[in-house]
Amino acid sequence: MACAAWRNKIGAYADGELSAEDMLDVGEHLRGCASCTADLLSRVQMKRSIQTAGKRFSPSLALRQRIEKGLPPQKKPARLWNWMATLAATCALLLIVSLTFYRSGASQQGRTFAELADLHVTTLASATPVDVVSTDRHTVKPWFQGKIPFAFNLPELGGTPFTLEGGRMAYLEQAPGAQLIFKIGNHRISVFIFQDRRDRRFAPGDTLSRNVTFNMETWAGDNLRYFVIGDADPGDIHKLSELLKSTAGS
Amino acid sequence: MRGSFEELAMPLFDSLYNFARWLTHDREEAEDLVQETFTKALKGFPSFRQGTNFRAWMFRILRNTFLTSRTGLKSGMTVSLDSEEGESAAAVTAETPESLLLAHSNQKMVQEAIEELPVIFREVILLCDVEEMSYQEISETIAIPIGTVMSRLARARNALRQSLTKKLQGE
Numbered sequence: 001m002a003c004a005a006w007r008n009k010i011g012a013y014a015d016g017e018l019s020a021e022d023m024l025d026v027g028e029h030l031r032g033c034a035s036c037t038a039d040l041l042s043r044v045q046m047k048r049s050i051q052t053a054g055k056r057f058s059p060s061l062a063l064r065q066r067i068e069k070g071l072p073p074q075k076k077p078a079r080l081w082n083w084m085a086t087l088a089a090t091c092a093l094l095l096i097v098s099l100t101f102y103r104s105g106a107s108q109q110g111r112t113f114a115e116l117a118d119l120h121v122t123t124l125a126s127a128t129p130v131d132v133v134s135t136d137r138h139t140v141k142p143w144f145q146g147k148i149p150f151a152f153n154l155p156e157l158g159g160t161p162f163t164l165e166g167g168r169m170a171y172l173e174q175a176p177g178a179q180l181i182f183k184i185g186n187h188r189i190s191v192f193i194f195q196d197r198r199d200r201r202f203a204p205g206d207t208l209s210r211n212v213t214f215n216m217e218t219w220a221g222d223n224l225r226y227f228v229i230g231d232a233d234p235g236d237i238h239k240l241s242e243l244l245k246s247t248a249g250s
Numbered sequence: 251m252r253g254s255f256e257e258l259a260m261p262l263f264d265s266l267y268n269f270a271r272w273l274t275h276d277r278e279e280a281e282d283l284v285q286e287t288f289t290k291a292l293k294g295f296p297s298f299r300q301g302t303n304f305r306a307w308m309f310r311i312l313r314n315t316f317l318t319s320r321t322g323l324k325s326g327m328t329v330s331l332d333s334e335e336g337e338s339a340a341a342v343t344a345e346t347p348e349s350l351l352l353a354h355s356n357q358k359m360v361q362e363a364i365e366e367l368p369v370i371f372r373e374v375i376l377l378c379d380v381e382e383m384s385y386q387e388i389s390e391t392i393a394i395p396i397g398t399v400m401s402r403l404a405r406a407r408n409a410l411r412q413s414l415t416k417k418l419q420g421e
């Protein structure tokens with residue numbers, strides 16, 4: 001199929017509107033086609049620009065109160081949420097989400113994920129995806145020393161289906177961190193590590209999207225926040241997450 | 251269990267207001283529009299069908315209320331689009347000029363470009379990219395078939411892209 005025909009689908013792909021089957025096909029084509037990837041990226045960029053620019057007006061408090069006054073009174077439910085928030089904050093947060101890049105909702109959390117998904121796609125589309133090319137964790141880890149304000153451990157991958165391809169610096173809201181690219185089969189997975197921020201809550205169970213383009217898992221430990229994202233299946237994302245977790249504290 | 255009207259509707263308050271402002275270009279009118287939407291929706295809530303999309307329902311009420319307002323009638327929303335259904339959906343290539351990537355950071359320019367779009371283009375773009383509605387939800391909100399949603403979106407984005415390119419060249 002010629003690229004022109006793919007472009008028809010790429011619009012719907014960017015909108016997260018393709019069937020799972022079509023999505024795989026498009027994904028497959030994108031991996032081998034720089035011009036369609038560029039087309040997708042520019043669509044994504046446009047969508048993001050519109051999203052940011054379009055959230056422009058906030059209602060006044062007076063209007064909110066006026067409207068609430070017009071609503072029938074209701075009994076307030078027990079303060080379950082406060083309790084749950086406390087519980088969530090004390091437990092290690094584990095979160096598995098599926099998302100498309102752009103449909104990720106208005107929440108702060110959604111924006112973070114959308115940003116990471118963007119980084120992931122941009123990296124894969126780039127001519128030089130990694131700045132340090134190495135399958136050896138003992139080479140990759142020291143490369144980050146002095147570049148980012150924290151240290152992290154990487155798991156031994158021998159005997160696992162994963163290989164390390166390398167790493168690069170990444171920025172999330174101006175904060176520097178590490179991006180590591182792993183490979184499993186034909187899929188690439190990005191692992192992002194940043195310093196954890198207390199003001200960022202990642203609530204479990206937040207469904208970010210109707211469509212599965214990427215799977216993502218995130219958790220925090222030792223003051224670091226990890227994000228594992230890729231188009232690999234959720235089981236593999238989870239496996240890699242577990243590997244990272246098992247070495248993180250060691 | 252069915253949520254109360256307030257539980258369902260209040261989370262949409264900010265979005266509805268934002269959308270209303272984009273439609274009306276006027277703060278006072280937007281406030282009236284949102285208020286009227288809530289009043290109508292509350293009244294109609296007993297007949298709201300479970301299992302249908304509440305958000306699309308609310309936005310549809312807002313949009314219909316806008317259409318019958320004075321500004322709405324003047325907005326040209328009712329102007330017929332020739333042979334819209336016949337067009338292939340997203341056949342247009344994105345072809346973003348390099349410089350347009352800069353517009354990513356130029357929020358004001360994008361806002362102006364959205365503002366200048368005809369309202370039928372403005373609304374689909376806002377519903378899709380800002381409200382993050384699915385094609386299905388958009389179709390329910392503005393009462394057009396999904397195929398038309400797709401072709402209209404493609405045309406709207408094209409118009410926006412052209413307008414941005416022009417703006418960038420004019421700088």
Ligand SMILES: [Zn+2]
Nearest residue numbers: 003006033036
């Ligand atoms: Zn192609």
